Amino acid sequence: MFEIIKRDGLARIGKFWTRSGALETPALLPVINPKICTVTPRELYDEFGFAALITNSYII
Secondary structure, three states: OEEEEEEEOOEEEEEEEEOOEEEEEOOOOOEEEOOEOOOOHHHHHHHHOOOOOEEOOOOO
16 A cells, blocks of 8 residues: 655655555665675664665576
């Protein structure tokens, strides 16, 4: 589900829900390589506040 919270022209701020919880948009999503753990996902959440991350399909 996606909820639009505010609009300005074509831009919008919203919130969407996943099985893991809600994520506000726009969001900056770091791309990680699960085979090379330079910074752990827990560190990304705790120290930098990233609520979500993605990986490149070519890595997997």
